[in-house]
Amino acid sequence: MPTGVAPTDVAPSGAAPDLGVRLRARRRELQLTLQTVADRAGLSVGFISQIERGITQPSLASLASVAQVLDVPMAHFLSQPGGEQRFTVAGERPVYRISEGASQFERLSSEFAGNTLHSLVIHEPPGHRIAPIRHAGEEMVFVLDGEITVEVEGEQRVLRRGDSVHHPSDQVHSSWNHTDTEATLLWVGTFDVFGGPSETDLSDGVPTDTRRDT
Amino acid sequence: MPTGVAPTDVAPSGAAPDLGVRLRARRRELQLTLQTVADRAGLSVGFISQIERGITQPSLASLASVAQVLDVPMAHFLSQPGGEQRFTVAGERPVYRISEGASQFERLSSEFAGNTLHSLVIHEPPGHRIAPIRHAGEEMVFVLDGEITVEVEGEQRVLRRGDSVHHPSDQVHSSWNHTDTEATLLWVGTFDVFGGPSETDLSDGVPTDTRRDT
DNA sequence: CAAGATTTTTTAGCCAAACTAAAATTATTC
DNA sequence: GAATAATTTTAGTTTGGCTAAAAAATCTTG
Numbered sequence: 001m002p003t004g005v006a007p008t009d010v011a012p013s014g015a016a017p018d019l020g021v022r023l024r025a026r027r028r029e030l031q032l033t034l035q036t037v038a039d040r041a042g043l044s045v046g047f048i049s050q051i052e053r054g055i056t057q058p059s060l061a062s063l064a065s066v067a068q069v070l071d072v073p074m075a076h077f078l079s080q081p082g083g084e085q086r087f088t089v090a091g092e093r094p095v096y097r098i099s100e101g102a103s104q105f106e107r108l109s110s111e112f113a114g115n116t117l118h119s120l121v122i123h124e125p126p127g128h129r130i131a132p133i134r135h136a137g138e139e140m141v142f143v144l145d146g147e148i149t150v151e152v153e154g155e156q157r158v159l160r161r162g163d164s165v166h167h168p169s170d171q172v173h174s175s176w177n178h179t180d181t182e183a184t185l186l187w188v189g190t191f192d193v194f195g196g197p198s199e200t201d202l203s204d205g206v207p208t209d210t211r212r213d214t
Numbered sequence: 215m216p217t218g219v220a221p222t223d224v225a226p227s228g229a230a231p232d233l234g235v236r237l238r239a240r241r242r243e244l245q246l247t248l249q250t251v252a253d254r255a256g257l258s259v260g261f262i263s264q265i266e267r268g269i270t271q272p273s274l275a276s277l278a279s280v281a282q283v284l285d286v287p288m289a290h291f292l293s294q295p296g297g298e299q300r301f302t303v304a305g306e307r308p309v310y311r312i313s314e315g316a317s318q319f320e321r322l323s324s325e326f327a328g329n330t331l332h333s334l335v336i337h338e339p340p341g342h343r344i345a346p347i348r349h350a351g352e353e354m355v356f357v358l359d360g361e362i363t364v365e366v367e368g369e370q371r372v373l374r375r376g377d378s379v380h381h382p383s384d385q386v387h388s389s390w391n392h393t394d395t396e397a398t399l400l401w402v403g404t405f406d407v408f409g410g411p412s413e414t415d416l417s418d419g420v421p422t423d424t425r426r427d428t
Numbered sequence: 429c430a431a432g433a434t435t436t437t438t439t440a441g442c443c444a445a446a447c448t449a450a451a452a453t454t455a456t457t458c
Numbered sequence: 459g460a461a462t463a464a465t466t467t468t469a470g471t472t473t474g475g476c477t478a479a480a481a482a483a484t485c486t487t488g
Contacts, residue, residue: 016274016288025384026350034436044477049436057274059445059475060230074230075289075330076350086366090376108354108378116289116330116404117352117380136240136290138331140322142400144358152300162304164322166331186356188402190330247464258448263466273446273474 016057019077024052026070041065075116086110093121103128108186116190124148124183129176139189140166141175146183150175230271233291238266240284255279300324307335317342322400330404338362338397343390353403354380355389360397364389 027037034052038045043062050056051066058066060074067074093106108119121144132151141150142164149158153171158178167173169189177183241251248266252259257276264270265280272280274288281288307320322333335358346365355364356378363372367385372392381387383403391397 016278019274029349033434035434045435046437046439046478047476049438050476053437056475059273060233060271060277062475063274064230072350073289073330074292075287078288078292086369086379086381087364087371087373088378088380090374108356108380110380115352115380115382116287117354117402119354119356119378119380119402121376135243136236136286138329140331140333140402142322142333150301155300157301159301160304162335164302164333165300166302166322166324166333167300168329186400188331188333188354248466249464259464260449260466260468261447263464264447267466270446276446 016078019057019063020052020054022077023048023066023070026072026076027052030070032070037066037069040069095123109188117188118191119186119188122185122187124177124185126177126180126182130174132172132174134170134172135191137169137189137191138167139169139187139191140164142186142188144184144186146177146181147179148175148183148185149178230292233271233277234266234268236291237262237280237284240286240290241266244284246284251280251283254283309337323402331402332405333400333402336399336401338391338399340391340394340396344388346386346388348384348386349405351383351403351405352381353383353401353405354378356400356402358398358400360391360395361393362389362397362399363392 027034034045034048038048041048041062042065043058047056047058047062048066051058063074063077067076070076088106088108093108095104095106103125104123106121106123108121109115109117124146141159143159143161145161147158147160149156150165150173151157152165152167152173157165159165169191241248248259248262252262255262255276256279257272261270261272261276262280265272277288277291281290302320302322307322309318309320317339318337320335320337322335323329323331338360355373357373357375359375361372361374363370364379364387365371366379366381366387371379373379383405
């Protein structure tokens with residue numbers, strides 16, 4: 001089996017710059033030959049080779065076949081990690097607040113090309129209430145301290161310290177702090193809340209409380 | 215502008231079953247016409263219409279153009295949420311342990327078709343050490359209690375209560391509990407640790423400590 | 429090290445589907 | 459109801475997704 005890759009073999013493609021590189025990397029992780037992947041995916045060996053070297057791009061159907069053979073979601077080939085500001089320290093993260101009396105946020109997640117996870121520590125003031133919202137993506141909330149009430153698709157629950165909720169964000173969801181003390185939450189989602197590529201993100205992908213404040 | 219969609223218009227496509235539905239939903243969220251999206255993406259209006267109704271599938275290049283216009287990652291069109299077991303309660307979650315003396319896990323994340331987020335509360339015993347590993351995906355760790363040492367791509371840091379780390383998982387990473395008390399961590403990643411679609415996931419996408427124990 | 433086997437790359441295509449322009453239909457607005 | 463806007467349909471064109479087979483590169487084994 002040949003080892004080593006000639007990086008210059010890989011031509012960049014605008015749609016998924018790293019598709020070929022990632023495909024080859026994953027294939028090699030699994031120690032599969034081009035022929036094996038091709039056979040299992042129902043494609044030709046030459047085609048897989050050309051995809052890996054960036055010479056051609058697969059159709060969505062072909063990409064789905066290959067992804068299944070390599071046991072990863074298609075998105076695996078469509079993102080590109082980098083590396084940036086990976087560690088945060090409690091008490092040293094900047095705290096953001098949109099308006100007086102609103103929730104405060106500390107950002108945990110770092111930004112690298114193609115990153116999917118976005119995370120915040122949210123300080124939710126007493127009585128703060130968020131109107132129902134739904135949007136693309138997926139999110140979870142873990143209660144670090146205090147209590148809140150969460151409602152997802154009509155299902156209402158009180159969450160206490162250590163409790164959590166995880167749901168696709170296109171289910172109608174809302175939340176509020178029903179107590180008279182601040183609640184502290186860890187929010188993790190698959191959409192960016194701040195500093196997205198455009199302002200459109202802000203109006204569409206914000207957590208419920210931020211939406212309320214705008 | 216026409217309202218309402220005839221669901222029967224949308225033929226299922228194997229590669230990305232909800233691509234068209236999600237594309238139309240997103241376009242309507244942004245209140246854009248087919249013509250506007252087509253113009254901005256450099257494609258024809260009829261083609262966008264056919265994609266939305268599942269009659270045809272775009273190439274990756276075309277999908278990238280459309281995704282950019284609609285300000286979402288391509289992956290947005292390639293997943294499909296559902297709904298399942300969304301709430302967890304501290305103290306009531308089953309605790310998993312692979313072997314005596316190893317870390318204990320409580321699962322937070324729910325499973326629904328196409329879900330991306332996977333989360334665990336991990337109880338890391340004193341002295342427990344994980345060999346360096348790298349794999350596909352992305353992950354973050356938030357320290358709920360105690361202290362651990364984390365190393366990512368040679369960068370070593372002690373994380374204390376409230377601290378966090380977030381990095382692509384294909385960077386070499388390891389961690390250990392350097393103290394003499396248990397540490398409690400919240401781990402969130404974009405790959406499944408247990409109960410994946412195949413056993414291959416287990417050997418490749420596990421958090422560092424599980425890997426150590428096997 | 430050489431021979432054989434295996435794997436990958438290259439080449440020369442085919443053809444289906446990615447995509448078009450324009451007409452027809454539907455929906456919206458005034 | 460008429461005009462306008464938005465979407466769908468239709469009848470194509472073209473190009474790139476994908477092939478089989480040959481050539482080249484790499485690996486394995488004695």
